[in-house]
Amino acid sequence: xxxxxxxxxxxxxxxxxxxxxxxxxxxxxxxxxxxxxxxxxxxxxxxxxxxxxxxxxxxxxxxxxxxxxxxxxxxxxxxxxxxxxxxxxxxxxxxxxxxxxxxxxxxxxxxxxxxxxxxxxxxxxxxxxxxxxxxxxxxxxxxxxxxxxxxxxxxxxxxxxxxxxxx
Numbered sequence: 001x002x003x004x005x006x007x008x009x010x011x012x013x014x015x016x017x018x019x020x021x022x023x024x025x026x027x028x029x030x031x032x033x034x035x036x037x038x039x040x041x042x043x044x045x046x047x048x049x050x051x052x053x054x055x056x057x058x059x060x061x062x063x064x065x066x067x068x069x070x071x072x073x074x075x076x077x078x079x080x081x082x083x084x085x086x087x088x089x090x091x092x093x094x095x096x097x098x099x100x101x102x103x104x105x106x107x108x109x110x111x112x113x114x115x116x117x118x119x120x121x122x123x124x125x126x127x128x129x130x131x132x133x134x135x136x137x138x139x140x141x142x143x144x145x146x147x148x149x150x151x152x153x154x155x156x157x158x159x160x161x162x163x164x165x166x167x
Contacts, residue, residue, distance in 0.1 A: 011064040012092040023075035023089040038080040047131045048096045050074045055081035058088040096130030098164035101152055103128040117149045138164035
């Protein structure tokens with residue numbers, strides 16, 4: 001039986017994490033073979049790249065990835081999976097937070113990370129692969145802003161406090 005305490009698959013977090021949302025799908029109909037199910041999601045729920053989303057199905061006391069090729073559809077914000085049975089489903093994304101401030105993903109917090117954040121915040125540069133890494137103040141991973149850049153500059157150049165720990 002799945003409960004709100006059921007742990008998502010290793011390396012993944014439930015989307016949206018704040019709601020711990022499970023989809024419990026059932027039907028009185030019978031069928032042979034697989035059924036395809038699609039769920040919608042909101043991009044604001046994500047902390048990482050949208051195309052990394054996966055659909056997991058809880059069956060036989062474990063989570064299995066049932067995501068179909070070509071999913072998610074990032075234009076329609078839908079994620080589809082195929083399975084032979086119905087039961088709880090979750091939308092999940094890889095858990096990306098290892099070191100806040102390391103927006104370049106090299107395992108260190110340094111000048112290159114500041115440069116990357118400045119390009120993103122002020123120059124329309126590419127978003128970080130993990131918005132949790134860019135949210136160095138820990139206030140809101142969906143809105144990386146000047147406060148995060150300023151905090152990171154103070155840490156790297158002035159010996160300020162380190163970025164907050166990952167959740």
